[in-house]
Amino acid sequence: MLAGESRGPDGRAAPALAAMLLAGCAGASHVVTGTPRPATVPSLVTVYSPTPPVFQEIAVIRAHRKTIFNSGGQRSADAVVERLKVEAAKLGANGLLVDGVDQAETLSLGGGAGTDSYSAHGIISLSLGTVVGVFKTAGQGRAIYVPAGAAP
Secondary structure (H helix, E strand, C coil), X not given: CCCCCCCCCCCCHHHHHHHHHHCCCEEEEEEECCCCCCCCCHHHCEECCCCCCCCEEEEEEEEEEXXXXXXXXXXXXXXXXXXXXXXXXXXXXXXXXXXXEEEEEEEEEEXXXXXXXXXXXXXXXXXXXXXXXXXXXXXXXXXXXXXXXXXX
16 A cells, blocks of 8 residues: 555445345235135224134234344334234234234344555554344234124
């Protein structure tokens, strides 16, 4: 290196990398355990707690969401429950029993950069590092149909 020359990473690559990592990082799936009905809209799916006395199970459903930098907390949990409701509505359910929502860190990305500057009066060194976490919030529930008048 020449006096006064410095070198470092291209900072524009980090946002693109984060976008690629999170692309397609949300989803839902189901296993049919009963008889699906005609699709409804998520706003008509009620989350039940406690379990209604009479219901028909349609499917076991799972949904997940990934976030970067923080676990997302209650907001991520609420988003996963909304995804469960969307999946339940596709199966014609009018109810949802949430079996659980969990949050975990699934990936940590670390990086650093450094530079040195040389001159006749001395050397200056500068370095910087960071770690970014990717968190997954996952939920599971049961899509159910509650007959009219059977809900508490």
